Amino acid sequence: MGWKQRLPFLRWSMVRMALAMPGFLKTGQIGDGRERATADYVEAHARRGDVDHVLATIDEFAREKSMLMNVGDEKGALLDAAVRRANPVRALELGTYCGYGALRIARAAPSSEVFSVEFAAANADVARRIWAHAGVSDRVTCVVGTIGDGGSTLDALAGHGFAPGGLDLLFIDHDKSAYLSDLQAILDRGWLRRGAIVVADNVRIPGAPKYRAYMREQQGRQFDTVEHRTHVEYQTLMPDLVLESRYLQG
Numbered sequence: 001m002g003w004k005q006r007l008p009f010l011r012w013s014m015v016r017m018a019l020a021m022p023g024f025l026k027t028g029q030i031g032d033g034r035e036r037a038t039a040d041y042v043e044a045h046a047r048r049g050d051v052d053h054v055l056a057t058i059d060e061f062a063r064e065k066s067m068l069m070n071v072g073d074e075k076g077a078l079l080d081a082a083v084r085r086a087n088p089v090r091a092l093e094l095g096t097y098c099g100y101g102a103l104r105i106a107r108a109a110p111s112s113e114v115f116s117v118e119f120a121a122a123n124a125d126v127a128r129r130i131w132a133h134a135g136v137s138d139r140v141t142c143v144v145g146t147i148g149d150g151g152s153t154l155d156a157l158a159g160h161g162f163a164p165g166g167l168d169l170l171f172i173d174h175d176k177s178a179y180l181s182d183l184q185a186i187l188d189r190g191w192l193r194r195g196a197i198v199v200a201d202n203v204r205i206p207g208a209p210k211y212r213a214y215m216r217e218q219q220g221r222q223f224d225t226v227e228h229r230t231h232v233e234y235q236t237l238m239p240d241l242v243l244e245s246r247y248l249q250g
């Protein structure tokens with residue numbers, strides 16, 4: 001393990017990211033071009049059509065060049081296992097960023113169709129370039145919008161075939177304050193099938209306390225939840241929590 005993983009606070013790209021957080025919440029980008037640079041790096045260094053190599057190249061970029069807000073490899077392994085348990089035909093991610101999480105879902109469920117909702121059009125462009133390089137553009141789609149926009153993004157998803165009982169996996173990884181309301185909007189549409197799995201990242205850092213409290217209150221009723229103790233992406237100092245919740249109704 002290199003010093004960048006042991007001492008992440010000494011990395012300039014991590015300090016830059018922390019300083020950029022207020023702008024990031026508005027634009028979805030750090031502001032130094034690292035998201036576009038990720039797609040450039042993948043196109044230059046990853047073998048075209050090789051999903052494993054594209055993911056490994058993004059991890060390498062995040063470790064060696066600029067820290068990224070992907071789910072990362074450690075938490076990504078938890079996501080992979082949940083995806084395999086859900087065995088999805090249709091999966092939905094909230095928060096695309098550079099397309100890494102959706103690519104992991106597509107790899108773990110090779111015959112699935114994956115949709116990802118992202119409010120920043122510039123991130124959607126980056127993700128689409130990376131998915132094209134990985135050769136998964138035919139089954140991974142980014143919808144630009146937000147679940148909380150009054151129904152137009154939900155309607156756009158319905159136009160892509162989202163229907164009651166038709167969603168097998170939901171990965172929540174966007175605005176932490178919207179985790180619960182966006183889950184509820186999806187529940188209101190009845191899209192989750194019985195036995196579907198909902199995975200939520202960053203429940204400890206930055207934290208989604210209302211979402212965690214809801215899942216605790218719903219334990220054994222609407223959802224059956226396991227809390228996975230893990231670490232914030234691309235380092236080993238800061239702990240994080242990933243929640244994996246099986247839907248018991250539907």
Ligand SMILES: C[S@@+](CC[C@H](N)C(=O)[O-])C[C@H]1O[C@@H](n2cnc3c(N)ncnc32)[C@H](O)[C@@H]1O
Nearest residue numbers: 028070071095097100101118119146173174175
């Ligand atoms: C942590 S990153 C997602 C990482 C991605 N899931 C992965 O593992 O590769 C969060 C992303 O959510 C986006 N975002 C923030 N609020 C959002 C919202 N309300 N709806 C959709 N996307 C949002 C941000 O622009 C950012 O790209």
